[in-house]
Amino acid sequence: MSAAQSQGDIFDVKKVRRLIELMKEHDLSEIDLKQADQRVRIKRGQEAVVYAPPVAAVAPRTSVVAAESAPVESSRILVISSPMVGTFYRSSGPDSAPFVKVGDRIGPEKAVCIIEAMKVFNEIPAGISGQVVAVLVENGAAVEFGQPLIKVDPEA
Amino acid sequence: MSAAQSQGDIFDVKKVRRLIELMKEHDLSEIDLKQADQRVRIKRGQEAVVYAPPVAAVAPRTSVVAAESAPVESSRILVISSPMVGTFYRSSGPDSAPFVKVGDRIGPEKAVCIIEAMKVFNEIPAGISGQVVAVLVENGAAVEFGQPLIKVDPEA
Amino acid sequence: MFKRILIANRGEIALRVIRACRELGVETVAIYSQADRDAGYLQLADEAICVGPARAADSYLRIDRVISAAEIGNVQAIHPGYGFLSENAHFAEVCRSCDIGFIGPTPEAMARVGDKNSARALAREAGVPCVPGSDGLITSEQEAVTVARSIGFPVLLKATAGGGGKGMRVAANDLALASAWQQASAEAQAAFGNAGIYIERYVERPRHVEVQILGDTHGTMLHLWERDCSTQRRHQKLIEESPSPRLAPETRTAMCAAAVRLAKTAGYHSAGTVEFIVDQQGNFYFIEINARIQVEHPVSEMVTGIDLVKAQIRVAAGEKLEMKQEDIVPRGHAIECRINAEDPANGFRPCPGRIERITAPGGFGVRFDSHVAAGYVVPPHYDSLLGKLIVHQATRREAIETMARALKELRIEGIKTTVPLHLEVLANSAFHDSQVDTTFVERMLAG
């Protein structure tokens, strides 16, 4: 304790600033000072791997499922995702035609599937306009909240 | 605690600056000094992998403290480090002159200090030739295995 | 035994239930909100189903979504954990109507003990002492004054639907009572949608002591002795221990027997907690029953050697409790510290964020129940509990020493936690001497 006190406050910003200036001046990547229970550790610049030119273009991270319920744009294709947990049905009954199939043009009001939750059959409207490019879930499969169901191309 | 106090404040920016200058002078990439609960660790330049082309020249890794007991060359300055755990004495008695002081020219057989371990006083020979540029440990201080004791410039 | 259950909770208690199930050979379905999608404990479940966005009201609290997840997860029962839907009698009823087991008491028993006023009536029926107070709800300010005068000031106004200190007011005289009455009922209405208020004598500097109970569906009701949770801050428990220090042996026996009597009268089974306050003279008074597993259940597990969560699942599956009351012999002393993501230096403000590094303590007598790991991001949407550090030693003194050692080993980098506060409490001489009542922490922090 007394040693620590005699050394003053290592959280002294001025001292840290001087250390950083020192690092910049001399192009240091790391300083690590430790004494008793005090420690100052500063890292600068790129810690790890440096890739040489040409730098490969990394695709931007996008998420098609992170939205609360509305579809999210990924490049051009939109996704209708499940607003609830339940069982996915493509048609209103075993003998009925599916609500949508690939190639169909749909508007926002169009029911695209049924999700059954707690014995209640919920018709799910598309919410968007475009052409169905994929149905991602099989008839009768369980779906969780936010799970992508149907892909739609809004510009087709 | 007493050791820490005797060595002063390692967060002293001036001391750090001197270490960094030493590193630059000798193109070291890393310094890691540890004693009791004190530790100073400084890294310089890009530590990690650099992918080519063009391949950046990576400074050779050198260690000033890792040697088993013999001093290891670091650019130009050599270090005599402690071959045992014990108490460091600069002279053979309280009234005697120190074995070496900064500026002395020494040969391999020259005793540079005494390390007392288990009541036995062990004279430590230099093992190398050159000019003493620094004595790193105070008289009467505890030293651990591998701890740097004396710096020698072999070309001076 | 169940083949597969759903865990309708998150964080450390979800992990706790997963661990119990893995030992029982029961498969688990975890549910999670989008805020918890990267939580590591989900990988220990056999299946994980997203039930909604971060906001609890849209995910963990949505009965329809939880039930749907149970249906598509094909489970036989639901473990509700604590908080969220755990004490929601309607949820327990929905489970029953959907033919899904509920790992907890029946909806009827839950409703009976969940309302404080009806719980007090049950206590009187079971001959369990309550704090002197109104016989039922108070309907007017005038009635409040009459009752307060008859039981004697100072009095405490409490919301019948309340919890966590909401809707509570102390009044020292007629004048104070008038404004306290209005504030308490308004607050209760806003917080719980139920303005019902009752009045009790205000007990000064009480200890909070609770009894862990455990019953099966075959008529056996046992207690696992008591826990002392007097180390609180603003009615939030910080440190819990068992046994309760400075409790007279005869008080202890009487209190545990009272808890069992009350639970039997309520037709209760499963795990539960009967809470009491103990006044400075050593009298105990019933306060409420928590109809669920409790955050601090591990301290009772440590001293009795009984896994409460496994027992809870077993009795929900219809198994008989094999043990007898005389087999439940407490051993040593256990202490739990709640490690919260809060900044003690900043008014205990919640401190969500990314945990850069964590080093868990270990060694003899140390248990660390936590769902967090390096890289875990503490979401801002839920309570701030990161984990529970529990120690078990031969004596209270040694338990304190082990806890201090373990707290110093526990390193959490990236966010602020309550570790420094715990170390301060453990170093406090009043805590060492067990001179702790529910006002201790605030007095310590003020001092």
Place this chain on the structure above:
Amino acid sequence: MFKRILIANRGEIALRVIRACRELGVETVAIYSQADRDAGYLQLADEAICVGPARAADSYLRIDRVISAAEIGNVQAIHPGYGFLSENAHFAEVCRSCDIGFIGPTPEAMARVGDKNSARALAREAGVPCVPGSDGLITSEQEAVTVARSIGFPVLLKATAGGGGKGMRVAANDLALASAWQQASAEAQAAFGNAGIYIERYVERPRHVEVQILGDTHGTMLHLWERDCSTQRRHQKLIEESPSPRLAPETRTAMCAAAVRLAKTAGYHSAGTVEFIVDQQGNFYFIEINARIQVEHPVSEMVTGIDLVKAQIRVAAGEKLEMKQEDIVPRGHAIECRINAEDPANGFRPCPGRIERITAPGGFGVRFDSHVAAGYVVPPHYDSLLGKLIVHQATRREAIETMARALKELRIEGIKTTVPLHLEVLANSAFHDSQVDTTFVERMLAG
């Protein structure tokens, strides 16, 4: 009590001793070799002193360096841990001559029990059964044949200075004995610098059962019941448990009493282990005394609730043991699995390297004693023990379930470990039925 002690060891046992000291309020000086310089547990010590390069013979085994470190570290005592200098009577003597306490038995007691032949003589003196065998060392092949015929084949040849299976040979007849004799004495000479050999009857498929003892310097000697360490591979213990399953109660009582009698006869104090083998008929025979704390000590701690390392330090400081034999009541069942950096798929070759990630198990009944963390590099110079996973439950069956659950939670990335082997053993029906003797693992691996 000591103010400051030095820990003459490394790895998990160094951390174990640091934890005990922190709870006792004793300062610690750790020593380390250059290979261990970055080990995290060193930061929990009050001081850390480098004593030499990686090779143990130049660092942890160098008496002069360890004593120098004790002197410059200004300690009152040294805890030797296990292995390294822990059973070196000369080291204990040097400590005494330097006026440094040694946390272990006296050099005299250590020497008396350290030599197997003299330990057998002590056992006979204390009326403790030994495996029928030679009265002392055998000096010629002719004498070996005579003795072997008198006690009956098959016989076991053992090095008096031995350990870990070195210098051991089984011979089924005269012819085999001749070559076994030469091999064993040559191996013993090479390994221990002592060719002394004695002969015992070879017990087929024995169980390895050992008794934990604990004594103070005031004449009290207690036992903490037994551990079963029959789950071994090539004489290396893999899994230890307490109590020993299938041990008849009267055998258990007799064995524990024998261990205490033997320790008293030897003038022993501190913690120690008296090892026995139990034959298929349930007879027990003394084998040897380990004059130190043992790797598997935690299983005894869990069932008795006694912290052995703290007790060891206390008695070394001259304190009296407060407890009595009748206070030491075992509770439940404890199992320990040694987590080694070895590759079970590759002949259990040691597997040093960098641990990229580690997830420690937690929850009820789980203790993990380990010095490793993410980023830790397992040095190739020392034994391969990464940590010890210990569980404690009400019954053996539940302990097995908890251990399996905890082993599956334990994730170590970057190197191979013995975790898969442990899971295989735990799933084996012979292990479930406690049909385990010291040949079990090899038979299991042979398929």
